[in-house]
Amino acid sequence: MKKIIIASILMISGFIQAQNFQGMAVYESKTSTADFMKGMQGNKDITPEMQKQIEERMKKMFEKTFILNFDKSASIYKEEEKLDAPGQQGGGRMMMSMMGGGGTHYKNVKQKQVIVDKEFFGKEFLIKDSLPKYDWKLDGESKQIGSYNCFKATAVVKVSESDFRNFRFRNKEGEKKEETAKDSTKAKKTNFTDDWEMPKENTITAWYCPEIPVNQGPENYWGLPGLILEVNDGKTIILCSKIVMNPKDKVEIVPATKGKEVTQKEYDEIVKKKMEEMREMNSGPGGQQRGGFRMGGGR
Template identity: 70%
Template sequence: MKKIAIVLLFLISVNFYAQEFQGTAVYESKTSTAEIMKNFGGNREITPEMQKNIEERMKKMFEKTFILNFNKSASIYKEEEKLDAPGQDGGRGRMMSSMMGGGGTEYKNVKEKMYAVDKEFFSKEFLIKDSLPTYKWQMGSETKKIGDYTCFKATAVVQTDATDFRNFRMRGPKNDENKEKEQKAKDSVNATKKTNFMSDVEQIKEKTITAWYCPEIPINQGPDKYWGLPGLILEVNDGTTVLLCSKIVLNSKEKVDIKTPTKGKKVTQKEYDDIVKKKMEEMREMYGGQRGQGRGRGF
């Protein structure tokens, strides 16, 4: 019986690669706002009603729809375009999207092992081009249905995005003696001296992600930056955010031009990350009440 299943899967794959192929997958993003607030220790000064309002706002900000268009070797992934609601600050939304590691059109080419993504950050356009990250997938035999598709489970430990604030948390509690020493050190710092943006928080360096991939669609693509499994990834869960496929269309008559973006200043991922972190440090200084700080410097 197992041999028959393998033969059928092989025949599906042969037929799949014998034709000119393209597909579209729609993903819904959901983020646990409670988990984010837990990472930052909550706030004892806000009322339960205020916390509920904050969580509702964060929920709206994080719940998005993304479109993945793909062929045998490449894909483009971007947020579904929606008109801003009346009174909504679209510019601020784009900036927050960049701070969450998103925004722009992401192109992945698994044949050339490269990706490119165009992003706007503080009204400056960037084109990030770099090598695709390598994931050490651990594939298991556990399965589940996503829509009409049978998917298999895989896990991997990944490095987190240093420009996405969801990957940060408050530093661990200190004893009273260390707190007192730290406060004295802060009080002694000259008001015009540059402070460290990351002094109160720390990055969660690694996360274990769980992916569910579908061998019936034998391409090694997936949402966001994920790829490298023997089937289209239909769900990814990193413990805070879930990307879940809600719709798949294969070989539609309407073809999408899948090509790398070209607009923006060319930078590597590390160069872009450094630019974002530097700008965030400048904003911390500007709005932290420090004297002698002028406007934020340019890029």
């Protein structure tokens, strides 16, 4: 068995050393919707029928397939192209972008650069920044992913405020008594997003494959001694389902060029400011919504 593994590693290493080497990996991304649905509970404006529709739409947005094309130094990570389903125009596309979909992630490990193109509220942005630094802690634990032997690594990372997959539902149980003791004339919160919070940092668990000695991975993940085949941040799981070495159809691994150039921090601030504006629009006097923004989007 060990001889077979060693032979596989030598064969793959030979592929990677080739001048025109490319690899392709397919990833399935699933994000738990529990926190989002919990945040809608108790909202009198949302009927059970509406809640079911929202849950179905969110499930589709939160379960996506991505393709990672990579060579020895760079990669392109892009959502698999599909025909737009009804309701996926306009607001639906905006929400997909905020939930980690849409656009492309380009990483160049030699230049330590990441370039991501995003569309937000009809505007195209080109996020150019340095690759995030991960202080990976390597673990001796191993497991099989498909036919590949993978090893565990963990890291604590700063959360992106423009990625709404990171939202957590705030535990309000301990605050109820305190709230009832406050001035009854104080305006009550009417927006269900008031019960959400964005953590400052998160613990990432990754599984990498030394048999494929490239320090690439899905999204912005990189920096391990082998291709990252699985990532879990507690809410979102990204799992590799297929790997092809030197596919017949080569892909040009180059970054996007269109859009307003911003850093990741600048883009986060733009999204944060816009969402605060939408929150104000959706929380009119008496708790009535005034804006047209909807979670399921598009109508």
